[in-house]
Amino acid sequence: MNLTYAENRSQLPSEIEPDQVTFVLCIEGTGIERQALLLCASLREFAGKYRGAPILAVSPRAASPICAASAARLAELGVTHIAEPLNETGSPYLPINRIVAGAWAERHGGTRYLAVLDSDMLFVREPAFYGADVGARPVDTKGSTSTGPDDPLDRYWRRICELAEIEPEDLPFVTTSIDKQRVRASYNGGFCIAKRRLGIFQQTADVFFASLRERLRPLEKRGLNVITSVGPVGLVASEFWGSSQAALSAAIASRAEDVLMYDPSYNVPLHLLVAPEGSGADWPARNPVLVHYHWLAEAHRAALMQVLEELEVSGTVRSWLAAQLAGWL
Numbered sequence: 001m002n003l004t005y006a007e008n009r010s011q012l013p014s015e016i017e018p019d020q021v022t023f024v025l026c027i028e029g030t031g032i033e034r035q036a037l038l039l040c041a042s043l044r045e046f047a048g049k050y051r052g053a054p055i056l057a058v059s060p061r062a063a064s065p066i067c068a069a070s071a072a073r074l075a076e077l078g079v080t081h082i083a084e085p086l087n088e089t090g091s092p093y094l095p096i097n098r099i100v101a102g103a104w105a106e107r108h109g110g111t112r113y114l115a116v117l118d119s120d121m122l123f124v125r126e127p128a129f130y131g132a133d134v135g136a137r138p139v140d141t142k143g144s145t146s147t148g149p150d151d152p153l154d155r156y157w158r159r160i161c162e163l164a165e166i167e168p169e170d171l172p173f174v175t176t177s178i179d180k181q182r183v184r185a186s187y188n189g190g191f192c193i194a195k196r197r198l199g200i201f202q203q204t205a206d207v208f209f210a211s212l213r214e215r216l217r218p219l220e221k222r223g224l225n226v227i228t229s230v231g232p233v234g235l236v237a238s239e240f241w242g243s244s245q246a247a248l249s250a251a252i253a254s255r256a257e258d259v260l261m262y263d264p265s266y267n268v269p270l271h272l273l274v275a276p277e278g279s280g281a282d283w284p285a286r287n288p289v290l291v292h293y294h295w296l297a298e299a300h301r302a303a304l305m306q307v308l309e310e311l312e313v314s315g316t317v318r319s320w321l322a323a324q325l326a327g328w329l
Contacts, residue, residue: 144242
C-alpha cells in the first residue's frame with residue numbers, strides 16, 4: 001500500500017469535485033442530535049466550494065428517533081435524512097452506528113466518494129479533499145493500537161487482520177497525533193474519505209461484526225469508563241473502544257492501494273488540546289479546517305472558545321459558534 005502525506009504537495013492527486021462527495025454522519029434522539037445539526041450547519045456555512053455537497057444524516061436505531069424540529073432543520077439545510085433500523089445489536093458501543101451508516105451509504109449512495117464523519121465535529125474553514133483511494137488521519141493516542149509483535153494488543157490486531165484476510169505486515173506504521181507513538185496503522189474513524197466502489201465501509205462492517213461475534217475486545221478487563229461527547233459510555237462499551245477503528249484500518253488495508261494522510265488541520269482533537277496530553281499552542285496547524293470538539297461544547301464552552309482562539313480560528317467562526325451554542329440548554 002502506498003501511504004502518502006498531504007504535506008507532499010507534489011504527490012497529491014487532483015481535488016474531488018463537490019458534486020462527487022457525499023458527507024455521511026449519524027443523527028438520533030440522543031445527545032448527538034444537536035451536534036449533528038451543528039455539523040451540518042457548519043458545513044453549509046464554512047465549507048466553501050463544498051458547502052453545497054450532498055449530506056446524508058442517518059438514524060440507525062429505531063428506538064432513538066429524532067424530533068420533528070430536527071427533521072425540519074435537516075430539510076432546511078438540504079440534508080437527506082435516512083431512518084433505518086441498521087443497528088439492532090442493543091450494544092452500548094455506539095460507534096456501531098457510524099459503521100452501519102457508512103456501509104448503508106456505500107450501498108445506496110450516488111457519488112464517487114463518501115466522507116464519513118463523527119457528529120461532534122465542525123468545519124471552520126474550506127477543506128480541500130483529494131482523490132486518493134482513501135483519505136484519513138491517524139488516531140490521537142496509542143489507546144487500543146499495537147506497536148508491533150511485542151505489544152500485548154498485537155494478538156487482537158492479528159485476529160482482526162485474519163478476519164480481513166490480510167497480514168499484520170499489510171498495515172503500515174503511522175505516528176499517533178498526540179502521544180507520538182509508532183503503531184500499526186490505525187485511522188481515526190471520525191474522519192475518513194473513500195472511493196465508494198472499493199466497498200471499504202461495507203468491509204469495515206463485515207470485519208467488525210465478525211469480531212463482535214467472537215466478542216473480541218481490545219481493552220477487555222481494563223476497568224475503563226471512556227468519556228465521549230455525550231458522557232461516560234460505561235465499562236462494557238469501553239472494553240470495545242477502538243475496535244471500530246481497528247476494523248476500518250484493516251478494511252482499508254484490504255481494499256485500498258493508496259492512502260492519503262491528511263495534515264493536522266483536519267480532525268483536530270480539541271478535547272486533548274485542553275488536557276494534560278497537549279495544548280492548542282503546541283498543535284502544529286494554525287487556522288484548522290475540521291475540528292473535533294468531543295465534550296467541550298457541553299459544560300466546557302469557555303475552554304472550547306479559548307482553544308479555538310489559540311488555533312487562530314477566525315473571529316467570524318467563533319462568533320457564529322457562540323450564537324449557535326447559546327440555543328443549547
